[in-house]
Amino acid sequence: MEPRFPDPTSLGLLLAVAALPFVLPTVTLASEAVVFATGTLSCSLLLGGVGLLSFGQGLFLGAGAYASGLLLRDAGLGTAAAVLLSTLGAAALAGLVGFISVRRRGVYFVMLTLAFAQMGYFAVLAAGRVTGGENGLTGVPRPSLPGGLALDTPGAVYAVLAVLCLSAFFLAQRVLASPFGSVLAAIRENEARAEALGYGTRAFKVAAFALAGGIAGLAGAMHTLFLGFVPPNTIQLEMSERLIVMAIIGGAGSPAGAFVGALFFVVAAEFLAELWPRWLILIGLLLIAIVLFMPRGIWGAAQELLARRRAAAVPGLAADA
Amino acid sequence: MSAQLLLFQLLNGLGIGMIYFLLSVGLTMIFGLMGFVNFAHGAFYLVAAYAAYSVSLLTGSMLWALLLGPLAAGAVALASERLLLRRTYALPHEAQILVTFALSLILQETVILVFDPLSKNVPVPDFLSGIVFLGDFVYPAYRLAVVGVAAAVALAMWLALERTRFGAILRAGSESAEMVSLLGVDVGRVFMAAFALGGALAGLAGALAAPLRGVEPFMGLEALGVAFVVVVVGGIGSFAGALLGGLLIGVVQSVMSSLWPEGARLMIYAAMAFVLLARPAGLLGRA
Numbered sequence: 001m002e003p004r005f006p007d008p009t010s011l012g013l014l015l016a017v018a019a020l021p022f023v024l025p026t027v028t029l030a031s032e033a034v035v036f037a038t039g040t041l042s043c044s045l046l047l048g049g050v051g052l053l054s055f056g057q058g059l060f061l062g063a064g065a066y067a068s069g070l071l072l073r074d075a076g077l078g079t080a081a082a083v084l085l086s087t088l089g090a091a092a093l094a095g096l097v098g099f100i101s102v103r104r105r106g107v108y109f110v111m112l113t114l115a116f117a118q119m120g121y122f123a124v125l126a127a128g129r130v131t132g133g134e135n136g137l138t139g140v141p142r143p144s145l146p147g148g149l150a151l152d153t154p155g156a157v158y159a160v161l162a163v164l165c166l167s168a169f170f171l172a173q174r175v176l177a178s179p180f181g182s183v184l185a186a187i188r189e190n191e192a193r194a195e196a197l198g199y200g201t202r203a204f205k206v207a208a209f210a211l212a213g214g215i216a217g218l219a220g221a222m223h224t225l226f227l228g229f230v231p232p233n234t235i236q237l238e239m240s241e242r243l244i245v246m247a248i249i250g251g252a253g254s255p256a257g258a259f260v261g262a263l264f265f266v267v268a269a270e271f272l273a274e275l276w277p278r279w280l281i282l283i284g285l286l287l288i289a290i291v292l293f294m295p296r297g298i299w300g301a302a303q304e305l306l307a308r309r310r311a312a313a314v315p316g317l318a319a320d321a
Numbered sequence: 322m323s324a325q326l327l328l329f330q331l332l333n334g335l336g337i338g339m340i341y342f343l344l345s346v347g348l349t350m351i352f353g354l355m356g357f358v359n360f361a362h363g364a365f366y367l368v369a370a371y372a373a374y375s376v377s378l379l380t381g382s383m384l385w386a387l388l389l390g391p392l393a394a395g396a397v398a399l400a401s402e403r404l405l406l407r408r409t410y411a412l413p414h415e416a417q418i419l420v421t422f423a424l425s426l427i428l429q430e431t432v433i434l435v436f437d438p439l440s441k442n443v444p445v446p447d448f449l450s451g452i453v454f455l456g457d458f459v460y461p462a463y464r465l466a467v468v469g470v471a472a473a474v475a476l477a478m479w480l481a482l483e484r485t486r487f488g489a490i491l492r493a494g495s496e497s498a499e500m501v502s503l504l505g506v507d508v509g510r511v512f513m514a515a516f517a518l519g520g521a522l523a524g525l526a527g528a529l530a531a532p533l534r535g536v537e538p539f540m541g542l543e544a545l546g547v548a549f550v551v552v553v554v555g556g557i558g559s560f561a562g563a564l565l566g567g568l569l570i571g572v573v574q575s576v577m578s579s580l581w582p583e584g585a586r587l588m589i590y591a592a593m594a595f596v597l598l599a600r601p602a603g604l605l606g607r608a
Contacts, residue, residue, distance in 0.1 A: 111552070
């Protein structure tokens, strides 16, 4: 399916984000869902958009989280400026990491993203005096927004996070539907052919990596606003892995899949973790099942089901489905 | 840094480097043979370290632990290959990576389920708990034994690769698995053997490392990151590259740990980035 913007899923996302705090048991859970949905989007955009599997998006999420924490607490910046600057900073870092990593293709690239993610964590530990090391960055304030909107209730925080999350998703949909997005899709389908057509595929990949890194950095800044402190697990390898797991479960084929995957994971974590602390074993099994039997994830499967229903409703089309 | 300390850290680096070599050589071998990147490789290291811990707790003998730990890892590797990974050979790389990653997640959580998330100490074998005198220089016997054991295994592996029929098949398989299969070799069995062997070698690394660093459930993930650094630095698919990369990374980590303790592990990743910029295919890799 050709990506378009806006498409019906844009409206669906808008409605889902508006409904979440009322549907889920707590507003906090809704906030967590939109933060991780934004982080997952950065994985989906790379994997679904360009065909790049990155085990390192946690690095950029963590970088955004730490940058926003330091800007809010130590530099005394306002919320909007801190979010914007940490998003741009994460994008710049991703541009640099991407520049080094896309020199290698395929599995080498994946290994490098994981190694750089690990490097980021050790860098945070090494710079313990600035980052707080294992204790994280504590006591991050949430200054009011320029319009005078105070971020002093979970609802107000959610409203801001929801706007940021939707902006990221709409931006991703818009980019995938643009000529730039078409070149990315061409690289995903056949990089050699895209190169033969005259596209500098490396530059496109670095640009996509920087864009995805910026989105992950935005998710990190959202995470800081949400929690009011920056735990070191925002930049640990487990974060990168969690984002990948969410992206695959939801289905990396479209931004909507990222939202579905993150929502599924966050809600599952909330309910399963209390029943069985080792619930990640189930997630591991689910991940294997999805890769082997349902490679387009939950969202992809839902779309297929919908398409089949529609085809069945129109006589004559059923044969093609 | 005094010459004495430098020598001490270089020797330490040699020991860590040999462990890193054992950890990475299976990864690089399996990749060379099948183009398969195994994200569960660190989990084999983890399983062996915990097996060694349990055996030393039950029998009080670290020697048995060092023997049974790698066997346990080899068995887990063999079982995963037969039951699961074999089904992914025909799938794209991304699918293989995700399945092996899921496997490592399951193994890691199972370790926490059976034990607990806390880190534990593992004793050094009794007969290696002393120190040895090298001239007027003292050094822990166990660390020296690690270097010796790993060097012996490396030599045995090299001989096996160069001089045996299985080694020849492995080398030929990494050139072209399809051609080897056409010549009548059962490639499926070779893959299986390579997986079990690679898992057991990662297991040996885990069992040897256990008395040095203790065991904790996330050591497998950390080991995976290190193994990637080693193969990226050395050049993936290359036996000598894994040795050179492992030693280089081990020495960098060890020497840096006395110059800048908080940054020692950061520096091995910096070393990787540096090598990558200068030689994208790694020190001994083919472009």
